[in-house]
Amino acid sequence: MPTPQYTALANITLGSSASSVTFSSISQAYRDLVLIVFSRDTNASVVTTQFLRVNNVSSGNLYSSVLMQGTSGGANSTSSSSQNEWGIGFSAGANASSGIFAQNTYHFLDYSATDKHKTVLSRNDAADATNGGARAAALRYAGTAAITTINVLPATSFAAGSTFALYGVK
């Protein structure tokens, strides 16, 4: 009988605010990872930024990205290179209506390979008409080490109720 190839690896729902969420000792038995983040931040804003790092790396200028999005300012695209983290995701801020969260999906493709830089495809959505956006992005970590840790970081702190779920794809 075929073995299903989409496996739940880890999950956390915050019962109180947190300054970061980390997935460590990630199994290397898969080809891809899918990270779903449903987040709200204590930052005094309606929509704020969510950050990602891998392997606890926050130096060396190894993170690059390109995005396209629709916002209240129209359709636009930006890119960044030589950063020390990715700042692509959305979180709803403390000034958003109660019970509103932003959602982010990150596909880490070939995360366990050691012969190439790491590429992530993401969809990041905050539905607020004025402050939010519908965004797609491609991210690159310019390191060949396998990803064993994913760090998800807020602008200020993640609010209670935020959820973080990690899945493996064979």
Next chain:
Amino acid sequence: MATKELISTVTVGAGGAASIDFTSIPQDGTDLLVVVSARHNNATYGDTNITFNNSGTGYSARLLYADAINGGAKSTTGIYAFTTPSDYTANTFGNLQIYVPNYAGSTNKSFSVDGVTENNATGAWSAIHAALWSNTAAITSLKIAPYSGLFAQYSTASLYKITKGSGGASVA
């Protein structure tokens, strides 16, 4: 329990259908994924309505979209969730994905909609949406319907539930 599990598939028969409906959605999953291959019998309008729990209110979205004709892209508000209209190439259906995280929870329901249409010509609509249903009720039903007209025969939608794992993450 499998992580990604098919709940059901609906296929439109001869004569078409005003909507594709999923009811009695099990509440033991974490996220919902809907995959839609659809076409409708209305020319011009490619818009598709997405409705939870038969509620007609509380929906909003920001989207990035293009029609591929004029070379540009735009952003606007509202849910358009394009499926293929009848004035596009015959027998050609759209390709749409709806993802709803935490569908059974007590927060307002954010969801993503990514959709493309196809046409053997220069123009075809595509869009990504950041969408919201401002309602904290658990989602027990989901309806997809064309803005006007009927879904054509062979239109199909499949509903999947994704179930999260437990533990394995640390907070600081």
Next chain:
Amino acid sequence: MIKSMTRSSVLTRTDYRSMLAGNEAFSPGAYELISTTVLGTATATVSFTSIPQFYKHLQIRFVGVPSTNGGGIGIYPNNDRSANAYSFHRLSANGGSVSSGGTGSVAYLQTFGFHNGMQSGVPAAAVIDILDYANLSKNRVIRSMMGSAASSPELALASGAYYSSSSISSLVVETGLGNFSIGSRFSLYGIKG
């Protein structure tokens, strides 16, 4: 009425009203790996053949490392190179602007390479969904998200249609310039529906 299975020992006996005998019901997953190719030799073309016909949808996931700058990516169901077999459209960006475009009646289905294309040595990743691939009453439509955060970056939501009454039994992923380097990885998944 079917008598349920029982578990007995010398000292105890338990009667069950279900053939599950107290076990959890098996719920098969909807997402299955059909095949994966990791390149041991650089090549411009990767093929998935003998695709089972019993799934509802297909998904391709790949990370291609190009050997040359500027190449695009094409998808060829059934390795069909017929004139007028395809149309394709895109919503894409290069880090400076978002644009769109498309064409019909062509012999190729392009999913990437609308701006800068790939950059030598920098991975380009894609998730491609093909719905109802075995339904002969429909032209098959592809939705692709693909990107490369290279120094000359590109990101695209692309679509394409295959105008054929043949079921898709094979798929070719091809770069139009140079090769995919050793280590590039291509996976095909079947999705039940």
